[in-house]
Amino acid sequence: MRYSLLFSLCFICAFSSSAQKKDTVFISEKNINSKVLREGTHRYLVYFKMNKDSVRTQTQFWTRTIKKTDYNGVPAIEIDQVWEDKDSIMHIVKSISDAKTMKPLYHKTWWKRQASRTSTAKVVSLTIVDFVNKTVEYNGHNLSDADTENQAKTIWEGYKSSLDKFFLNWHLDLETFPLLPYKSGVTFVIPFYDPGTPSNFQKVAYTVTGSAQLTGYDDQKIDCWLLTHETKGNREVFWISKKTNEVLKLEQEINGKLYRYKIKLGFSS
DSSP states (O other): OHHHHHHHHHHHHHHHHHHHHHTEEEOOTTSOOGGGOOOEEEEEEEEEESSTTSOOEEEEEEEEEEEEEEETTEEEEEEEEEEEOSSSEEEEEEEEEETTTOOEEEEEEEEEEESSTTOOOEEEEEEEEETTTTEEEETTEEOOTTOOSHHHHHHHHHHHHTTTSOOEEGGGHHHHGGGSOOOTTOEEEEEEEOTTSSOOOEEEEEEEEEEEEEEOGGGOEEEEEEEEEEETTEEEEEEEETTTOOEEEEEEEETTTEEEEEEEOSOOO
């Protein structure tokens, strides 16, 4: 009886381990489908709430344009982003990726920010990461191991962490999630790097935690996957259309106090 129970426990553990491995998909160039990306202009409304019942604040509009192109003789996908706040353009991005694998080839990003929390002055920064020629330019300066200024050094170290690895551009998360092979309960481990920022290459887990419906125009019911990412103090749930694979909505909760939303708009003008 004891040996029978021991065998049963071992079998259950082995089965659970096998099932866990089977439900985890490590994303590579072999299991993404870039053909699902929809060319054209797509726009998102982005805003915050200081609590769930508060008014919307810090409203932004993110315009993202996807088109097929050619880069140095290689079929590519270009994604251009323009982020607007209440009275100006705050962020412009041009990203070019391999058309089949979506591995980044080029990334140019421009930011306008406040100089500090107590200042109304604006500062701008421009970063260009050329993955083909293996160069990083920050505000007109080509970065190298010799740089000691903190921002330049961390951007360069972040770039170096991505070398000789397959990764996807984390700044294109809304275009990356449509590429994934969805099924209920699966966890995707995505190799991500956000070019031109101090962040490093990392592998990030996103889990399909269920399904739900969104109600669209004319009471249209849109079936969605719920893709969830959680870290300490942060929970993000993306609503992914089962029909088109588009990201239609994000609900993000930060430390139980701050909430951020992204809503895909049905019409762009």
